[in-house]
Amino acid sequence: MAEVAFIIIAAITLASAFFVVFSSNLMYSGVALFFTLFGVAGLYVFLYADFLAATQIMVYVGGIMVLILFGIMLTNKIASTDLRQANRGRFMAGLSAFILFLLISAIAVTTQWHTGSPQFLDTTVAKLGMMILYQYLLPFEVASILLLAALIGAALLSRKK
Amino acid sequence: MGEYFKNIYTGLQSFIAGLQLSLHHYHSRKKLVATLQYPHEKWPVEERHIGFDLQEYNVVRSRLHVDINDCIGCNQCVRACPVDCITIESVKPPKGSEFDPGTTSNGTQKRMLVARFDIDLTECMFCNLCTYPCPEDCIYMVGGPNSAKHQIEYEYSKRDRKDLIFRFANPSEEEIIAAGGADYLAKKKGLPPPEKPAAEPKAKPKTAEPKINYEPVNAITDRMTRSLAKKAYTAAVRAGKTASETAVAVKQALEEAGKYSSDLDTVMESIGKAELMTQAGPAPEKKVVEQPAGGLDIKLLNDLTDRMTRGIAKKAFMAATREGQDAKAVVRSIQTALEAADKFTDEVKAVLAKLESPGEAPVKPAAAPKTAAPALNIKVLNGISDKMTRGLAKKTFMAAQRAGKSPADIVTEVKETLEDAGKLTPEFAKIIDSLREDA
């Protein structure tokens, strides 16, 4: 049962990801990205990472996606439904993607994965919080300072002179 | 910074004040509600007053109305109408027919039966020209000087445009046939005229139908309900049901149409007690015609089984009574008439004997004339200050008055209605009481 569900979700993720790349309509690509991000959230659920899945939806679907759609809508002629992406430089893009794919595969193959029966965690939230605020405090703080700087920069740029 | 918090504080204050206001309206909805549920309740509209005396001059001209019982079918109004919105068709009884179209309230003997009297109010332009030539004053604009005859009607919206053709005359087929209108009826239905038995056209005298007493049904104020009730009532009476059965039938019909309400209970009661058929109409002249000095009852002749015999007997009876003969002479003339027709049998003899002895004849009391309520003065109600209450009070008053209730009943009814609506204050109650003292 779980396998069937996994295959369906993975298929949705992959198919919509292909659509994102190959669709010539920019808006459709954006919408396909919505399904990709949603599918990734589904894959997190299979890893018992419920908090991460919810965060994925909240941040990427509810935040980033909206931003992307806003961007597409506002940078083109608003009233036009004819938003096209040209897909220029296919060769270079394909090459870099292939190199990236090789890199990731190499990492996936060489990594020592933790094997064994899946461990069921009653609640992941408390553990996550502890790890972020103890073990990984520095990256967390760096990320937050980066975001704060971006926020201030955006406010500064958009201010009327 | 101080201003920031001050703004939040005033914001909260107005927030709460606003909520209080709308909650107040929500809670006192029963008092504050301004909606009138239009088709169910209407404002009574006073007639405009533009300087004329309304009793003399009809300012409003809201709608034409015909008192069809008074119409003699003279076609004067049809000729007067500039837009031809009136259609009259009448059936003249053949000579020698016994059909009696009745008399008008002015005492004029009608000569024909008005089979159709349609006014197309989609065409009517309210010029009032048709009302002047009417010799019986039976066509008039409602309201104004005629408000005693018919209440003002300022709107008559219908679901279908066809319903705006008001059909005032609605005689039954039997009545039309009785008046000799078989041809007319056939034409109306698009059939070939029935073949008349040419040999003896007068040998088939029609029995005059006893009139159906509509008085109890007429007490219903709502027009549509009344017509429905009348239909059911007529059908029931024709089927020979007793009074109480008729009342049940009428109630059932109204309930089916969803028009029955508890205010109609009294009407149903009066139907249950009423006499369904009246030989004698309310007009005194008629009584003289049908009940001669001898106190003979023509109904007794109905006991005769043979139709022809009955017809001849009745004819002779009528002729004799009209001449003012006394009982014995009447019987004798019937006898001779029957003998001449070779119809005098033992049965006839027995019936005639019965006819002759008036003591045995069941004397039907005429329907008690309604005692008209001593007119209460509706103007007293103008003392009520609240518009809605006044409207409600007037509406109830009118309805009660139309139903022919006594002054005391009217006053209590008005009060009860207001109380139900939660509008009765001691001040208003005093005004309503003064209605009675005023009368």
Add this chain to the structure above:
Amino acid sequence: MNSVIDSMMKIFGSLGTGNSALGLVLAVVIAGLVVFTIMAVMAIVAVYFERKVSAFMQDRIGPMEVGIFGFKGGKQFWGGIGQTLADTVKLLVKEDILPKEADKKLMIMAPFIIFIASFLTFIGVPLSDGLVVSDFNIGVFYIMAAGSIGVIGIILAGWSSNNKWSLYGALRSAAQIISYEIPIGLSLMLVVIVVGSLNFGDIVAWQADHRWFFIHSPFAFIAFIIYVIAGVAETNRTPFDIPEAESELVAGWMTEYSGFRWSIFFMSEYANVLIISIIASIIFLGGWLSPLAIFGVHVSWLEGPLWGLFWIFSKAVFFVFVMMWFRWTFPRLRVDQLMYFCWKVLIPFALANLIFISVWELIF
């Protein structure tokens, strides 16, 4: 873990189907149908309720004529109970119009995305003790996340209609919903800090042990008010209904929709109202606890799942009424006022609240 799906699967298992996959599919389908029915019925009832409440607040009486099988409801004021049912039938048989120049694929898809958002949210909302389709550990966070999907649908609906009103409505709506999610999240975070769990069951259990959250501390009360205000804004209702402001944007992002698709928007909107109300009653008003528990009175026969359902719905209906009450009291805010109110009033207060409640928890 005590959810409807789990118990249904247990029942199917005991029936001896032996096939757990089939049981799961069956349980999911049944639960989905039930949630859908609740949403549809809620929309129909809420529309009637809304029309009546608005009428009463405006000294009118609202619908009075339509009944169900001849039964019209109350005589004087609560008549016309069949009105919304008739309206629904009318809406469903209406012609479904797609504008010629619109992006038809996205336009058809948009209502379903919005509907899926409300539907997914509803799955995590408990209706009583143990009466939840799926009981999440991260309940509060899940509802926040699932609720944020709806924005995508709104943007798509507005853009694909190819209509300026729709587009402006969608932009405003997206900006508003994203902004007001922050005060909602921050005020819910208060509860999480105090209780130490994201699970709705734990939150109610804490309130049963201690006290209802809105009287927990002054800061909790402020958070409660912030939540209610932001919740109203989140559902795009007056006075925060600038995305569909009739006088300027016709109907906002719903302008080009009609018939069945429009009724899906409508249903989701009222489902969102119900969700916001239920969450407010769970988190701040003790959820399925009886109101007597406030005074420390525990009547055993007033508790249990069915009574819990009753309590939670009466609290939710109260919130729905409050939202309608707001709607017929306050005029619509301007766009800049709306943003000012969110970013300069609600969010600072919510943040300060968060700090103060942490201190409060440390002290007491």
